[in-house]
Amino acid sequence: MRVIPLGPEASVxxxxxxPGCRLAVTCAMCGWTKGYSPERIIHRLRELKAGGYTTPLAVVARRVQWPCPGCHxxxxxxxxxxxxxxxEAEAKRLAARARN
Structure with missing residues (x-):
């Protein structure tokens, strides 16, 4: 996955x-990565009454409580x-669709 460079204040x-991006949860020790739908993450945070759209990405990472399949x-x-x-063409197409 190609990480989108965002600052530390970035939120879900x-x-x-x-458009078309995924929320990538990455192991800081070995680099194992899994992508999730951001809408699904927001929905789950709301179910747990633990956040929503404005939840910082760092908080989402701290909420992951399962061990990494690569390094445990x-x-x-x-x-x-x-x-x-x-x-890149698909990303532009999705951006145009979201804009219009």
Whole structure:
């Protein structure tokens, strides 16, 4: 996954500015990554009454409580990222669709 460079104040709701992106949860120790739908994450945070659109990505990473399948440790970070199969042309098409 290609990480979207965002500052430390980035929140889950920032996904709306990047159509087609995923929320990537990455192990800080070994680099194992899994992508999730940002809408699904927001829905789950609301179910748990633990946040929503304005929840910082760092808080989402701290809420992950399962061990990494690669190294079996619990040190996560969360970022917004483009999936590897998303081409630049497809990203532009999705941005135009969201804008119009």
């Amino acid at each position: 709701g920032d996904f709306a500015r990047y 440790r619990l040190k996560w970070r969360a970022n917004l990222a483009w999936p590897p199969e998303l081409t």
